[in-house]
Amino acid sequence: MELHKDKDIHIQYFKQNPVGELYKKLGFIPNGETEYHYQMTKSKQNSINNDAVKGNKI
Secondary structure, eight states: OGGGTTSOEEEEEETTOTTHHHHHHTTOEEEEEOSSEEEEEEOHHHHHHHHHHHTOOO
16 A cells, blocks of 8 residues: 555446445545446545544554
8 A cells, every 4th residue: 555655546336336335435536437337536635634534644
């Protein structure tokens, strides 16, 4: 994780998977979709802010 802490995180998941709400709670933002997937991104700045709020080292 240390190597990638300055990069945005991009994910996608199948539309029938209910995990989207969890990803939103973890700071991911919807940014697109395909025929079968939803796509989300968590920016490096958003990741740093979430870690600071949770008391994690950054």
